[in-house]
Amino acid sequence: xxxxxxxxxxxxxxxxxxxxxxxxxxxxxxxxxxxxxxxxxxxxxxxxxxxxxxxxxxxxxxxxxxxxxxxxxxxxxxxxxxxxxxxxxxxxxxxxxxxxxxxxxxxxxxxxxxxxxxxxxxxxxxxxxxxxxxxxxxxxxxxxxxxxxxxxxxxxxxxxxxxxxxxxxxxxxxxxxxxxxxxxxxxxxxxxxxxxxxxxxxxxxxxxxxxxxxxxxxxxxxxxxxxxxxxxxxxxxxxxxxxxxxxxxxxxxxxxxxxxxxxxxxxxxxxxxxxxxxxxxxxxxxxxxxxxxxxxxxxxxxxxxxxxxxxxxxxxxxxxxxxxxxxxxxxxxxxxxxxxxxxxxxxxxxxxxxxxxxxxxxxxxxxxxxxxxxxxxxxxxxxxxxxxxxxxxxxxxxxxxxxxxx
Amino acid sequence: xxxxxxxxxxxxxxxxxxxxxxxxxxxxxxxxxxxxxxxxxxxxxxxxxxxxxxxxxxxxxxxxxxxxxxxxxxxxxxxxxxxxxxxxxxxxxxxxxxxxxxxxxxxxxxxxxxxxxxxxxxxxxxxxxxxxxxxxxxxxxxxxxxxxxxxxxxxxxxxxxxxxxxxxxxxxxxxxxxxxxxxxxxxxxxxxxxxxxxxxxxxxxxxxxxxxxxxxxxxxxxxxxxxxxxxxxxxxxxxxxxxxxxxxxxxxxxxxxxxxxxxxxxxxxxxxxxxxxxxxxxxxxxxxxxxxxxxxxxxxxxxxxxxxxxxxxxxxxxxxxxxxxxxxxxxxxxxxxxxxxxxxxxxxxxxxxxxxxxxxxxxxxxxxxxxxxxxxxxxxxxxxxxxxxxxxxxxxxxxxxxxxxxxxxxxxxxxxxxxxxxxxxxxxxxxxxxxxxxxxxxxxxxxxxxxxxxxxxxxxxxxxxxxxxxxxxxxxxxxxxxxxxxxxx
Numbered sequence: 001x002x003x004x005x006x007x008x009x010x011x012x013x014x015x016x017x018x019x020x021x022x023x024x025x026x027x028x029x030x031x032x033x034x035x036x037x038x039x040x041x042x043x044x045x046x047x048x049x050x051x052x053x054x055x056x057x058x059x060x061x062x063x064x065x066x067x068x069x070x071x072x073x074x075x076x077x078x079x080x081x082x083x084x085x086x087x088x089x090x091x092x093x094x095x096x097x098x099x100x101x102x103x104x105x106x107x108x109x110x111x112x113x114x115x116x117x118x119x120x121x122x123x124x125x126x127x128x129x130x131x132x133x134x135x136x137x138x139x140x141x142x143x144x145x146x147x148x149x150x151x152x153x154x155x156x157x158x159x160x161x162x163x164x165x166x167x168x169x170x171x172x173x174x175x176x177x178x179x180x181x182x183x184x185x186x187x188x189x190x191x192x193x194x195x196x197x198x199x200x201x202x203x204x205x206x207x208x209x210x211x212x213x214x215x216x217x218x219x220x221x222x223x224x225x226x227x228x229x230x231x232x233x234x235x236x237x238x239x240x241x242x243x244x245x246x247x248x249x250x251x252x253x254x255x256x257x258x259x260x261x262x263x264x265x266x267x268x269x270x271x272x273x274x275x276x277x278x279x280x281x282x283x284x285x286x287x288x289x290x291x292x293x294x295x296x297x298x299x300x301x302x303x304x305x306x307x308x309x310x311x312x313x314x315x316x317x318x319x320x321x322x323x324x325x326x327x328x329x330x331x332x333x334x335x336x337x338x339x340x341x342x343x344x345x346x347x348x349x350x351x352x353x354x355x356x357x358x359x360x361x362x363x364x365x366x367x368x369x370x371x372x373x374x375x376x377x378x379x380x381x382x383x384x385x386x387x388x389x390x391x392x393x394x395x396x397x398x399x400x401x402x403x404x405x406x
Numbered sequence: 407x408x409x410x411x412x413x414x415x416x417x418x419x420x421x422x423x424x425x426x427x428x429x430x431x432x433x434x435x436x437x438x439x440x441x442x443x444x445x446x447x448x449x450x451x452x453x454x455x456x457x458x459x460x461x462x463x464x465x466x467x468x469x470x471x472x473x474x475x476x477x478x479x480x481x482x483x484x485x486x487x488x489x490x491x492x493x494x495x496x497x498x499x500x501x502x503x504x505x506x507x508x509x510x511x512x513x514x515x516x517x518x519x520x521x522x523x524x525x526x527x528x529x530x531x532x533x534x535x536x537x538x539x540x541x542x543x544x545x546x547x548x549x550x551x552x553x554x555x556x557x558x559x560x561x562x563x564x565x566x567x568x569x570x571x572x573x574x575x576x577x578x579x580x581x582x583x584x585x586x587x588x589x590x591x592x593x594x595x596x597x598x599x600x601x602x603x604x605x606x607x608x609x610x611x612x613x614x615x616x617x618x619x620x621x622x623x624x625x626x627x628x629x630x631x632x633x634x635x636x637x638x639x640x641x642x643x644x645x646x647x648x649x650x651x652x653x654x655x656x657x658x659x660x661x662x663x664x665x666x667x668x669x670x671x672x673x674x675x676x677x678x679x680x681x682x683x684x685x686x687x688x689x690x691x692x693x694x695x696x697x698x699x700x701x702x703x704x705x706x707x708x709x710x711x712x713x714x715x716x717x718x719x720x721x722x723x724x725x726x727x728x729x730x731x732x733x734x735x736x737x738x739x740x741x742x743x744x745x746x747x748x749x750x751x752x753x754x755x756x757x758x759x760x761x762x763x764x765x766x767x768x769x770x771x772x773x774x775x776x777x778x779x780x781x782x783x784x785x786x787x788x789x790x791x792x793x794x795x796x797x798x799x800x801x802x803x804x805x806x807x808x809x810x811x812x813x814x815x816x817x818x819x820x821x822x823x824x825x826x827x828x829x830x831x832x833x834x835x836x837x838x839x840x841x842x843x844x845x846x847x848x849x850x851x852x853x854x855x856x857x858x859x860x861x862x863x864x865x866x867x868x869x870x871x872x873x874x875x876x877x878x879x880x881x882x883x884x885x886x887x888x889x890x891x892x893x894x895x
Contacts, residue, residue: 070683092687127690128682272648274687277863 001026004052005141005202013220020223023115023137025053028222035317036343038225042188043344045217046147048209049226051194052202055100056140057112057122061131064110068102071125071274073257075267079104084168084185088257088265089118094278095245095254097121098238099262103170103183111136111181111196115238116246125274141202145209146192146229148392149216154193157212158182163397165193176208187226189233191392227318231340231349234293234385236260240320241291241337241351256282259353261291261385290359293385294325294336296348296367300379308371314341314348325352326366326377333358336367336380342387349387350380358382409892410435410653410661411632412640412679413669415443416616417871417885419623419634420470421667424889426630427474433661434632435653437639437831441624444830444837445881447617451817453767454708457758458616459821459830460837461586461704461776463881465607466619469522470882479625481618483610484761490715490722491579492807493729494750497717501726504580505570509554510605516543517606520848524887525857525875528849559599559844564731566598574730581734582726582754582778587878588842589699591738591779592731596844603847607880615758619881643668643679643867648686650866653679667859667888669871670831671839672852673698676861676869686863692853696873697846700823700835701741703780705800707773708766708817713757715808721771725755727803737779744784746792747777750806751799754778770816775800782823782835793820838878839871851875859891868892 002025004010010028018029027050030038041047059068068076074087084103091097100114122133145153155162160173160182170183178201186192197205210218230237238244242255256279257266266279298312305312318340325334334354342349350367358365361384366377407430411422414436422434440446445458464487471481489501504510519540526537544552558566563581571577581592584601588594612618627634639656643666652662668675676685676693712721728734729750740747754776759766766772777800784792797820804811823835833839840852849857852873859874861867870888872878 066683092691125687127677272684272686277648277686 004050005199006050006052006143006206009203009206010050010220018222022223023053023055023117027053028220030222030224031220035222035224035228038219038221039228039343041217041219041221042147042190042225042229044148045219046145046149046153046213047188047219047221047225048206048213049144049146049221049223051142051144052140054137054142055114055117056136056142057114057119058134058136059110059112059122059131060108060134061129062108063129063131064108065104066271067126067129067131068110068112069271069273070129071122072102073266073273073275073279074102075270076102076110081106082169082171084170084183086265088260088262089114090257090275090279091245092274092278093245094256094275094282095248095251096238096242096257096260096262097244097246099236099265101185105170105172105181116244139199140196141199141205142197143195143205143209144186144188144192145195145213146186146188146190148191148390149213149218150192153209153213153216153218154182157208161398166396167394175205178204178208180205187233187235188229189235189386189388189393190229190390224317227320228340228342229388231318231338231351232342232345232386232388234351234387236262236291236351237320237338241353255289255353256287258282258287259289259291263287286356288355289334289353290356291351291353292359293383293387294339294350294352294365294367294380295383295387296339296350297379297381298348301348301369304369304371304376304378310371323368325354325380326368327358328364328366330366333365345388347387351385354382407431407664408433408662409665409667410663411667411669412653412675413443413871414438414441414634414636415669415871416445416470416619416623416882417888418443418669419620419627420474420882420885421669421870421889422632422634423474423623423627423630424886425667425892426627426632428893430893432632433663434627434634435638435640435655435661436634436636437656439637441634441636442617442620444826444832445616445620447615447620450706450819451708454706454770454772454817455765456706456772456774457614457618457762457765458620459704459826460616461754461774462756463612463616463619464609465879466609466612466881467522467607467876467883467886468609470623470880470886473886474623474626474882476622476626479622479629481622482613484613485610487611487724488722489579489724489726490718491575492715492725492727493575494806496575498715498807499576501576501579504605506605507570509551509558510602512551513547513555513602514606516547517602519543521603521607521876521880522883524891525849525851527858529855559602560596561598562593562595563597563601564592564735566601567731575728578728578731578734578752579726581731582728582752585734585738585778586702586776587836587838589697589701590843591735591742593735599844600842603842603877604879614762615756616881623882640679642681643675645680645684645864648684648864650864665866665868665892667868667870667892669885669888671698671833671871672696672856672869672873673840674831674833675867680864680867689856689861689863692855696852697841697843698834698836698839699841700782700826700832700837701779702837703777703796703823704821704826705775705777705797706819706821707775707815709771709773709814710816711769711814712760712771713755713773713804713808713811713814721757721760723757723760725753725757727753727755727807734779741779741781744781746784746795747779747799751803752778753800753803780822782827788822788824793822796820796822839873842877847877848875851877859888
C-alpha cells in the first residue's frame with residue numbers, strides 16, 4: 001500500500017492506528033479511538049482531511065471539453081473556465097460507472113476526479129478527439145477543508161480573496177506562498193474547500209492550514225467522520241449506494257443515473273454521449289428505481305429495543321451494511337445502503353434505493369433492523385435530501401444571496 | 407425513398423441493381439474512376455491488362471447470378487478450370503477434384519444453403535423462427551454426418567486433408583484456397599471448416615474473370631435504373647439525431663438519402679465514414695475488435711511470352727506452385743511474425759491471356775500472381791527494397807518450375823497488403839474486409855449484432871459486401887442479401 005505526501009503529518013497524529021485502504025493508499029479512519037471529535041469539527045469548526053487517494057486525471061487539448069462531454073452525462077462543453085461540475089459517467093447501456101467532478105482549469109485543461117480508475121476507459125473512447133489524458137493521482141496531493149470556519153481558516157493565508165469565491169468554483173492561487181488550486185467543493189454538505197498542490201509542497205500546505213486553523217478549532221479528520229457527514233449531506237457513495245456496472249455480475253445490481261438519484265446530472269438532449277440512447281429509452285419507459293432519503297422512526301426503534309428490555313443500540317459510526325426495505329404490506333421494495341445516527345440533527349437517517357413509486361416523499365416504508373440476532377422492522381419515511389443543508393454552503397459574502405449559484 | 411450505395415465493387419453494383427429493380431431511387435458512389443473496385447480489369451503496364459486485382463471469379467454466387475439474371479447481361483460460364491500443380495523437381499500434374507470422403511458431397515448442399523440465406527440472428531430477443539430452417543437442415547444430415555461435420559469443421563486443414571490425400575503436393579494444392587483471407591496456416595485449427603465452406607461456395611468460373619462479373623452487374627444495375635457514379639469517393643456518412651441523412655463526398659458535395667448501404671467494409675464504414683463522435687459506443691465496441699489483417703499480396707507480370715512450366719505441353723490457364731504442407735506452414739509463419747518471405751513462396755497463378763489474348767499485345771502474356779502468404783505489417787514496413795524482395799521471391803518460385811520465366815518479364819506491378827490498403831481503401835489491406843474464421847462467419851460476420859446488415863443503433867445505415875455474411879470470394883452475394891434486408895425493413 002502507498003502512503004500519501006501527508007503521511008509524515010497524519011501518521012504522527014493517528015493515535016488510534018486505525019487505517020484503511022483507499023484506492024491503493026493508506027488512509028486514516030479516525031485519529032482518536034472514536035470519530036466524534038472529528039465529526040464535530042466538520043459540523044462545528046473546520047475539519048481537514050487528506051483526499052490525495054482520489055483518482056485524478058488531467059485532460060488537455062483542443063477537444064478536451066467535447067471529449068469529456070462524450071464520456072460524462074453533463075454537457076461539459078457548457079462549463080466556463082474556473083467552474084466545477086458534479087457528473088455521472090455511464091456505459092453504453094446507461095448503467096452508472098462512477099460519479100465525480102470535472103473542473104475546467106483552462107480553456108483546454110480539465111481536471112477530473114473519480115472514485116475508481118478510468119484511464120483505460122477514457123483512452124478507449126478518445127478516438128476522434130484531439131485530447132491528452134494523464135493520470136495525475138500520484139503527482140497531486142489534495143486536502144479537503146470543510147466546516148463553518150473553513151473560509152476563516154483560508155482567508156489569512158490565501159492570496160485570492162476567499163470572500164469572493166463562489167460555490168463550485170476553482171482557481172489557481174497561492175497558499176502561504178505555495179502554488180495551489182483551491183476549489184469550493186467537498187463531500188460534507190457544508191461550507192468547504194479542496195486544496196490541490198504538488199506532492200513536495202504537501203507538508204508545508206498541511207502545516208499552514210493547521211497553523212491558521214488553530215484559533216478556529218481545526219481538527220485533522222478521517223474517513224469515518226466523513227462517512228457520517230456525507231450521509232447527512234445526502235451524497236451517494238459508489239460501491240455502497242450504487243455499484244459501478246463494471247463491478248456487477250448481474251444487471252440487477254447495476255443502476256442508471258435515475259436509479260441512483262442522479263438523474264439531475266444528465267443533460268440528455270445534446271450531441272451523442274455514452275449512455276444517451278439507453279437513458280433516453282429508459283426515460284420513455286419510466287425508470288424503475290430511485291435513491292431516496294429515509295428517516296427511521298426513533299420512537300418505534302426505542303419501543304423495539306424496549307421489547308427486548310434493552311436501551312436503543314446503534315452502530316458507533318455510519319453503517320454501509322445494506323438492509324431490506326419493505327412497503328407497509330411487507331413486500332420488499334428496495335434496500336437501505338447507508339445509514340447513520342446524525343448527531344447534529346438528532347435523527348436516524350439512511351439512503352435507500354427503492355422501486356418507484358415508493359420513492360414519493362412521505363411514503364411510509366419499513367426497514368429491517370436486527371435486535372438480538374432477530375430480524376425485525378422499523379418504520380421509516382421517505383424524506384428530502386440533503387438532510388443537512390446550511391445556507392452557508394452556497395452563500396458568498398460579497399456576492400450576496402442573489403448571486404449564489406450552483 | 408432514396409438510397410445511396412457506397413462502393414463500386416460487385417457487392418455495391420449487385421445491391422444497387424436489386425434496390426433499383428424494387429423501385430428505389432438509387433445512386434451508387436464509387437471512389438475509383440473505373441467501376442469494379444478490386445474486381446475492375448485495369449492496365450498495369452502499357453498494353454497489358456489484368457482481369458481484376460481480386461484473384462478470381464470462380465465462386466460467383468448463384469444468388470447474384472440468378473437474382474439479377476446476369477446471363478441476360480452478358481455473363482457466361484466456362485467449365486471448371488484445370489489447375490496445373492507444380493513443385494520444383496517434379497513433373498506438373500493436373501489437379502483433379504478433391505478425393506474427399508462421401509460426407510462432403512452430402513454436407514455441401516446444406517452449407518451452400520447457408521451461404522445464400524440471411525445469417526441467423528443470435529442477438530438477445532431475436533425470434534428463433536429463422537433458426538428452425540438451418541437447424542432442421544442440419545438435423546436432416548443424419549446422426550452420422552452431423553457428428554462427422556462437427557468433428558471435421560474444427561480440425562486443421564492439414565490434418566483433415568491428410569485423412570484422404572496421400573500426396574503432400576496435391577494436398578497442399580487443395581488446401582491453398584481455404585486459407586485465403588484467413589489469419590492462419592494449414593495447421594490452424596478450424597481451417598478444415600474453411601475448406602468445407604470454400605468447396606460449398608465453388609461454382610463454374612466466369613468467362614473473363616472478375617472484370618466480366620463487374621460488366622454484367624453494371625449492365626444489370628444500369629438497366630434497372632440505378633445511377634452509377636465513378637470518381638465519387640465518400641468522406642462521411644452524415645447523421646442527425648443518430649439517424650442517417652446522407653453522405654458527404656470527398657469533393658465536398660452533399661447528397662441526401664433516407665438510407666445508406668455501404669459495401670466498402672463494415673469496419674471502415676463504421677469507424678472511418680461515421681464520425682467517431684456520433685458512433686454509438688455499443689456498435690463501436692462490436693466493430694472495433696473485428697480482425698482485418700491482410701495476409702495476401704498480388705503481383706501482376708507482363709510477359710514477353712507464355713509461362714510454360716517444365717513438363718507442360720502448352721501454357722496453362724491456372725497454376726499453383728506449392729511445396730508440401732510444411733512449406734505452406736513455414737510461409738505462414740513469416741506472415742505471423744511480420745517477416746518478408748524467408749524461403750520458397752507458394753503461389754496461386756492465373757494466366758488470363760490463355761483464354762483472352764486481347765489482354766496483352768500479340769503473342770505476349772499476363773500473369774496474375776496471388777501470393778497467399780504476405781504480411782500486412784512487416785518489420786521495417788513495405789519499403790521499395792522490401793517490395794523488390796517480394797517480387798524477387800515470386801520470380802524465384804516461377805523460375806523453380808519454369809526456368810527462364812524471369813527473362814520473360816517485361817513489366818510488373820506489386821501490390822502488397824499495404825498497397826491494397828492505400829490504393830483501394832481496404833481496411834488492413836484485407837481483400838475481403840475481414841478475416842475468415844469461425845468467429846467471423848455467419849451470425850458473427852462482421853460481428854455479433856451486425857450480421858443482419860442493419861446497424862440497429864444507426865437507423866438508415868446498412869452494411870453489405872464481403873465483410874458481411876456470407877463472407878468473401880462470392881462476388882455480389884453480400885450486396886444482394888444487404889439490399890434484400892434493406893427492402894424488408
